[in-house]
Amino acid sequence: MSVRGPQQVLELAKVSRTFGEGATAVAALREVNLTVSAGEFVAVMGPSGSGKSSLLALAGGLDRPTSGGVFVESTPLGGLGLNELARLRRRAVGYVFQDFNLVPTLTAAENVALPLELDGAAARKAQRQALNALRQVGIPELADRFMDQMSGGQQQRVAIARAIVGDRRLILADEPTGALDSTTGQGVMEVLRSRADAGAAVMLVTHEARHAAWADRVVFLRDGRIVDQAAAMHDPAMLLAQAGY
């Protein structure tokens, strides 16, 4: 299943976020400009306290900027009321958290169907879409399992399925591999990559270089500012030659 639509899915325009006031004010983000297009996978790297998580929270409308604008599919989040914002988040934005945030008393399929049902979808349709999302992350057979019957890696796949269900166009992931071993972490990257390849805009916050390397573009944050960007552009054979091999 592919996701189609306008090219630019996320735009942050001169976004600043300051916590506190006066002498004790701390600037988490300073005039950050960033766009993520459909089909693009962007990783955000930076030391602790550089503003990575603040950036992700603003991108998904979980927090509001002190100044500047956040646009999801050209809709300015600043102009939305709380209810409209919540609706846009359920329909267009999927989150993957480090600690999964799944409901233990629901099955995998019920967890994935939850945002659709909250949005008013009929139970049957929501269930069908949930199964489809579980299939996309490679665990359709675990649909009826409860959280305590699954490994960490399987739970994270459920969390990703919940983030992509209903073909959400913007996937935001905050250190989604933190609690996983390296092989399982790689599996999570494969799923995020395939969502981007299917047309979603994906933004990943990570401190792991090997995970950031799955992205099309890596953005480096420092003290609330974007200081650099890296995009893959070399031919590996040329790179090997440059490396002296």
Next chain:
Amino acid sequence: MSIRHSLLALLQDQPRYGYQLRVEFENRTGATWPLNIGQVYTTLDRLERDGLVSNDGGDGEGHVVYSITPAGKAAVQGWFAAPVERNNPPRNELAIKLALAVTLPGVDVQAIIQAQRVASIRALQDYTKARRDTAANQRSADTAWLLVLDSLIFQTEAEVRWLDLCEARMVQQAQSANQAAARKTSNGVTVEEAAPLIADSRR
């Protein structure tokens, strides 16, 4: 890299001539380390001189075919059995560059680290993409190339982690230098140094 042992290992498979050895070597290592044909012939001459291969004469098409001797087989076994020696670590230009940069005044070490980090991540992106594409093919012939790519990915990741550590150390040092500076009075005497003097002056 030991060309000598690599060629011997390939000859253990079957007798081959120079050009075949070069192609076979590059196939098996994913063309990561291109071999100069001149290097192949020079090495074969030395292996023959040392009794590790024998010259079987021409194959009728102008190629000189070599086969491995019992001494050559023993040398291959010894090579596989022994760990790669580490007593001569390869020269690490990045480590040398940073070691010099931190000791020179007026050099922006953090800028050097960041420039390298961007370049290393870019390389890591390329290796990761190549690995993904190769893994998707799932041809058994690609296994050697996957191993080589994995090795490059681990090396580059280690380099980025080391850069992170270097930077954290620089920041820590700058912070302690700032604290020390803050303790200094306007005439350049630190608070600790000044305290006994001030106490003296009050007596």
